Amino acid sequence: MTTIDYSERIPNNVDLASDRRLQRALESWQPKFLDWWQEMGPALPTQDVYLRTAVDVGREGWAHFGHVALPEYRWGIFLSERNPDRTIAFGDHKGEPVWQQVPGEHRADLQRLIVIQGDTEPASVEQQRQLGMTAPSLYDLRNLFQVNVEEGRHLWAMVYLLHAYFGRAGREEAEQLLMRNSGSDDAPRILGAFNEETPDWLSFYMFTYFTDRDGKYQLGTLKESAFDPLSRTCEFMLKEEAHHMMVGTTGVDRVVTRTAEIMREHDTDDVARHGGVPLEMIQKYINFHYSVSLDLFGGDTSTNVANYYTAGLKGRWMEERRSDDHQLRDAIASIPFIEGDRLIEKEIPALTALNVDLRNEYISDCSNGVKRWNAILADAGIDTKFSLPHVGFNRQVGTFSQHRITPEGKVVPQEEWDARVGDYLPNADDKAHVASLMQPVYEPGKIASWVAPPRSGINGQPFDYEYVHLA
Numbered sequence: 513m514t515t516i517d518y519s520e521r522i523p524n525n526v527d528l529a530s531d532r533r534l535q536r537a538l539e540s541w542q543p544k545f546l547d548w549w550q551e552m553g554p555a556l557p558t559q560d561v562y563l564r565t566a567v568d569v570g571r572e573g574w575a576h577f578g579h580v581a582l583p584e585y586r587w588g589i590f591l592s593e594r595n596p597d598r599t600i601a602f603g604d605h606k607g608e609p610v611w612q613q614v615p616g617e618h619r620a621d622l623q624r625l626i627v628i629q630g631d632t633e634p635a636s637v638e639q640q641r642q643l644g645m646t647a648p649s650l651y652d653l654r655n656l657f658q659v660n661v662e663e664g665r666h667l668w669a670m671v672y673l674l675h676a677y678f679g680r681a682g683r684e685e686a687e688q689l690l691m692r693n694s695g696s697d698d699a700p701r702i703l704g705a706f707n708e709e710t711p712d713w714l715s716f717y718m719f720t721y722f723t724d725r726d727g728k729y730q731l732g733t734l735k736e737s738a739f740d741p742l743s744r745t746c747e748f749m750l751k752e753e754a755h756h757m758m759v760g761t762t763g764v765d766r767v768v769t770r771t772a773e774i775m776r777e778h779d780t781d782d783v784a785r786h787g788g789v790p791l792e793m794i795q796k797y798i799n800f801h802y803s804v805s806l807d808l809f810g811g812d813t814s815t816n817v818a819n820y821y822t823a824g825l826k827g828r829w830m831e832e833r834r835s836d837d838h839q840l841r842d843a844i845a846s847i848p849f850i851e852g853d854r855l856i857e858k859e860i861p862a863l864t865a866l867n868v869d870l871r872n873e874y875i876s877d878c879s880n881g882v883k884r885w886n887a888i889l890a891d892a893g894i895d896t897k898f899s900l901p902h903v904g905f906n907r908q909v910g911t912f913s914q915h916r917i918t919p920e921g922k923v924v925p926q927e928e929w930d931a932r933v934g935d936y937l938p939n940a941d942d943k944a945h946v947a948s949l950m951q952p953v954y955e956p957g958k959i960a961s962w963v964a965p966p967r968s969g970i971n972g973q974p975f976d977y978e979y980v981h982l983a
């Protein structure tokens with residue numbers, strides 16, 4: 513059964529109607545979610561938005577597009593199709609059938625993994641709450657809201673698992689997911705990057721490029737889980753997530769394109785005067801968002817993650833495409849490490865280096881964006897090249913957090929860092945300039961000065977389509 517039942521109060525493809533207790537519990541969580549959405553979701557008043565809604569989880573034609581009033585969006589519970597022959601791909605239980613229920617001994621760990629993932633979803637909606645006020649076009653405004661409603665749906669995805677499989681403790685965690693808030697002093701979100709502000713649209717594009725991409729890799733490891741409902745949930749979330757990263761990738765493309773245009777038009781690097789974002793500012797935004805996103809991969813060595821792997825809770829990225837024994841009992845991996853003020857590699861058991869393994873996959877994916885943006889500059893005849901800063905740069909988590917490391921990877925004393933940090937990360941002037949560009953453009957077909965229009969619209973619609981009707 514893959515088709516989604518929209519006749520229910522909570523659209524779903526999990527036959528929710530057959531479990532009255534679960535249905536009632538989720539129906540009592542629903543109004544709390546809607547209250548949270550009103551209070552913490554998009555602040556800009558709108559009549560309706562051209563959104564996609566999932567209608568199926570199969571390969572084709574899974575989404576329907578149409579104008580919807582945001583609070584009436586049909587958030588629901590959608591799991592990918594079940595594969596009845598699926599077996600565990602890694603760890604001690606490799607080759608055994610996957611689990612349809614939570615084994616008692618893994619209950620606490622699985623619940624924790626789901627809560628941490630679930631906490632990031634509403635956090636990003638909160639971080640992006642004010643952005644509608646300064647959208648560079650109706651097309652961008654629509655993309656923001658699409659990302660927001662889908663992050664809201666990802667919260668539903670995790671809350672469903674908590675309610676359906678973790679009893680009373682799960683229901684309590686589901687409540688807490690609406691109580692913590694991004695940046696709150698008393699009850700912040702669990703992970704640091706999700707308590708940072710997303711104050712402007714350059715940050716939003718960077719966030720959807722770098723931070724949503726972290727989400728892709730985390731979901732990729734949970735998709736491998738032996739707990740089949742978690743795996744199927746994450747598989748469908750990944751499908752939605754692809755759009756969020758498209759928003760980020762093409763968003764940064766369009767800023768770079770526009771900056772290159774202004775540079776050529778006025779024959780100057782000083783595009784700030786002409787309403788653009790200078791290349792070195794873009795680089796600083798890359799440095800910031802990339803480094804805070806690296807923190808999301810956790811400590812460089814982790815026995816927790818080794819245990820999750822051995823137990824079958826969380827696999828590696830593309831586990832089944834790896835050509836080793838999928839147990840790693842004697843395997844060795846090398847990870848970067850600092851000795852004195854020298855960066856070296858050290859060898860450790862591969863199981864405890866799994867965070868670095870995932871981080872490395874992420875880093876090579878991120879470098880594709882940099883190549884793309886450099887190709888835009890090269891096509892415009894500009895020699896400047898963007899780069900990803902060193903993995904140890906500006907880190908708050910893990911072995912590098914004890915050191916100050918430049919984007920080039922040099923370990924420097926604190927005083928040198930303090931003197932140079934404004935060259936590495938967006939400083940007050942950079943932020944003020946970007947903020948000054950954030951003037952809303954709500955006329956169909958028009959766009960702000962600092963960003964190029966997209967190459968194509970959404971679902972075959974033109975750029976000047978009325979993607980959003982403001983209130």
Ligand SMILES: [Fe+2]
Binds near residue numbers: 662
């Ligand atoms: Fe998400």
Ligand SMILES: [Fe+2]
Binds near residue numbers: 663724727753756
């Ligand atoms: Fe996302």
